[in-house]
Amino acid sequence: MSDKDRQTSRRSTLKLVSGAAVGTTGMGTAAAASDDEQEASETTDDDRSQWMLRLDETPVRGAPSAEDAKLAADQSQQPLVETLRSMPTVTVERQFWLTNAVLVESRAEAAQTELSALSGVRDVHPNFEVPGPEPVEEQPATPQDHGQYTYGLDQINAPDVWEQFNTTGEGVSVAVLDTGVDADHPDIDLAEDGWAFFDADGNMVDVDPFDPNGHGTHVSGIVAGGSSGGAHIGVAPGADLYNAKVLDNGGTFAQIVAGMEWAIEQGVDVINMSLGATGFFDAYIDPVQSAIEL
Numbered sequence: 001m002s003d004k005d006r007q008t009s010r011r012s013t014l015k016l017v018s019g020a021a022v023g024t025t026g027m028g029t030a031a032a033a034s035d036d037e038q039e040a041s042e043t044t045d046d047d048r049s050q051w052m053l054r055l056d057e058t059p060v061r062g063a064p065s066a067e068d069a070k071l072a073a074d075q076s077q078q079p080l081v082e083t084l085r086s087m088p089t090v091t092v093e094r095q096f097w098l099t100n101a102v103l104v105e106s107r108a109e110a111a112q113t114e115l116s117a118l119s120g121v122r123d124v125h126p127n128f129e130v131p132g133p134e135p136v137e138e139q140p141a142t143p144q145d146h147g148q149y150t151y152g153l154d155q156i157n158a159p160d161v162w163e164q165f166n167t168t169g170e171g172v173s174v175a176v177l178d179t180g181v182d183a184d185h186p187d188i189d190l191a192e193d194g195w196a197f198f199d200a201d202g203n204m205v206d207v208d209p210f211d212p213n214g215h216g217t218h219v220s221g222i223v224a225g226g227s228s229g230g231a232h233i234g235v236a237p238g239a240d241l242y243n244a245k246v247l248d249n250g251g252t253f254a255q256i257v258a259g260m261e262w263a264i265e266q267g268v269d270v271i272n273m274s275l276g277a278t279g280f281f282d283a284y285i286d287p288v289q290s291a292i293e294l
Helices: 030-047 066-085 111-116 151-155 158-165 215-224 253-265 282-293
Strands: 007-010 049-055 090-096 101-106 121-126 129-131 173-178 190-197 240-245 250-252 270-273
Touching: 049 066, 049 111, 049 253, 066 090, 066 101, 066 253, 090 253, 101 111, 111 121, 129 253, 151 158, 173 215, 173 253, 215 240, 240 253, 250 253, 253 270, 253 282
Parallel strands: 007 270, 173 240, 173 270, 190 240
Antiparallel strands: 049 101, 049 121, 090 101, 129 250
8 A cells, every 4th residue: 555645535415215004904814914015025025224333443444454454344234234134123234334334225214313322333324326427428538739749737736746746647546436447448548457336335346447427537637647539637547547437317425435445445646526516515524534634
């Protein structure tokens, strides 16, 4: 892991969503009971709610490496996880280490109150939704009146910096957490093992790089895009580019944190998250601060 501070851009608009699950029971003949059980199953599948349990301790702080942080978080969470697994209405979906948290799914009507009362839990909040960005249509870069550089690079004096410091980002790695990436784009060159996709629970999905929205590819091009069209488009074209798909039409808090954990495990120097609009969301404070310290 590099000793450089991780600079993480976090601008997100969050919409909190939760549901209360209501159990149903059947009475009567065996056939009627079977029908009721099927109906109950169909209903509760739709009404399940996900909760993020944040623990009192923050073992990642001061940990010398990501592996040490993971081990410390796992040990801290073990008593809580054992309790959760003994609760018939609760399912443990995933454990996190960048922020000391456990994602659970519950069908209990009073889930948040019940979970908040558990020992070691300091906060319970929904696995809230993160709205996705507007789709981006690909537009070829042209030199126009700015020589071999796009207007944006010219405006921030990027070519002058390249010349003055004799670098275009070599030796630096950047992870873009966004809607994915078009790895076949002629100006996009992912680093080896530089792709990941996480589902709503924060679990990695084994799939080739893709980006149905276009925003992640657009941001990746701004960060480290090449010059296949005759004009340089990337601020740091020499940097190693990593990309994690954590959004599509939208995403979740679990997806974002999972992507951050993956980026840190890859040893990247910068994590870019161009996730949305204005606002202050304290749920991100702990994982962002932990990412900077590791």
